[in-house]
Amino acid sequence: MGRKDEYQLDYLDDNRRFADQINGALFGGKQIVRPEELETEDSQTAGAVPKSGAGNTRTIVDKARVWRGKKLHIFVVENQNYVDYQMVLRNMLSESNGYRKQWKQRQRVHKEKKDLRGKEEYLSGMKAEEKYAPIITLVVYFGTEHPWSGARCLYDLLDMEEELKEYVTNYRLNLYDCQEHDTFDEYYTGLRQVFETVRYAKDKEKLKEIMEKNREAYSRIDSDTKEMLEVVANVKIPEKFKTIEEGEERYNMCKAFEDMRLEGYEAGVAEGIKKLIKSAKNFGVSKLLACEQLIQQYALNETEANEKIEEYWGD
Numbered sequence: 435m436g437r438k439d440e441y442q443l444d445y446l447d448d449n450r451r452f453a454d455q456i457n458g459a460l461f462g463g464k465q466i467v468r469p470e471e472l473e474t475e476d477s478q479t480a481g482a483v484p485k486s487g488a489g490n491t492r493t494i495v496d497k498a499r500v501w502r503g504k505k506l507h508i509f510v511v512e513n514q515n516y517v518d519y520q521m522v523l524r525n526m527l528s529e530s531n532g533y534r535k536q537w538k539q540r541q542r543v544h545k546e547k548k549d550l551r552g553k554e555e556y557l558s559g560m561k562a563e564e565k566y567a568p569i570i571t572l573v574v575y576f577g578t579e580h581p582w583s584g585a586r587c588l589y590d591l592l593d594m595e596e597e598l599k600e601y602v603t604n605y606r607l608n609l610y611d612c613q614e615h616d617t618f619d620e621y622y623t624g625l626r627q628v629f630e631t632v633r634y635a636k637d638k639e640k641l642k643e644i645m646e647k648n649r650e651a652y653s654r655i656d657s658d659t660k661e662m663l664e665v666v667a668n669v670k671i672p673e674k675f676k677t678i679e680e681g682e683e684r685y686n687m688c689k690a691f692e693d694m695r696l697e698g699y700e701a702g703v704a705e706g707i708k709k710l711i712k713s714a715k716n717f718g719v720s721k722l723l724a725c726e727q728l729i730q731q732y733a734l735n736e737t738e739a740n741e742k743i744e745e746y747w748g749d
Contacts (some may be wrong), residue, residue, distance in 0.1 A: 463620025622660030
């Protein structure tokens with residue numbers, strides 16, 4: 435299992451984040467599922483599925499919780515960093531297997547109790563009035579390159595005439611793609627910062643604006659969210675921006691972002707100065723005139739300008 439998938443699997447071990455993911459994606463931020471109501475389900479896995487190229491695999495993260503203690507709901511959150519075009523089929527199979535597992539568990543109990551009556555109950559392995567816990571599967575797409583481009587329901591995968599739809603049962607994907615959202619106010623944990631950063635990873639000005647509006651949150655990112663941001667959004671937050679608050683590590687992403695922008699600006703200036711000096715030399719411009727241009731364009735003093743000319747003129 436890769437480092438990115440390990441962090442995604444661990445990140446939602448926290449029931450606060452797990453509940454936040456469900457409430458934000460499925461219930462528009464309404465606090466329907468509460469962390470204290472969640473119980474661990476045995477089936478927490480990170481399974482490998484094929485990707486292009488012989489012998490290559492990608493890891494899919496599956497995580498389940500039982501809600502309100504009686505398996506009334508089972509939530510499986512799958513975090514996707516690439517588009518899996520057969521995700522609809524995977525989910526259908528996963529949920530079908532989940533229901534069959536519930537049936538087999540009930541069947542074993544009935545065999546032990548010998549409480550099935552009549553031919554129908556005996557052959558069915560269950561009583562007519564029995565009900566099963568619904569299974570809700572949520573696919574969370576973290577892709578930064580482009581929005582989800584795969585099927586969203588079974589109909590999308592079928593080559594089918596319109597008049598046949600009435601007789602073919604459809605299956606719909608519960609998909610959360612942060613690329614389709616502009617705001618993330620429905621999240622109350624570090625997931626909000628994760629989704630905002632992934633969504634605007636390529637729009638640095640928009641990300642800066644968001645960070646300024648939510649400076650308090652971005653100035654004290656917890657260590658788990660910091661690691662999640664680094665592996666999902668490729669955002670590096672150096673250790674020098676770490677502080678300790680009440681025994682917990684916090685990171686100032688705002689200062690880290692400003693530092694990166696400053697470093698980027700300074701690197702751009704250095705490259706611009708170098709190009710100006712090289713161009714001056716190639717076109718036969720004197721060092722004196724090149725020095726004047728550096729002073730004018732980059733606000734250097736005469737000593738600094740001459741030092742740069744000596745540094746790059748002979749390269």
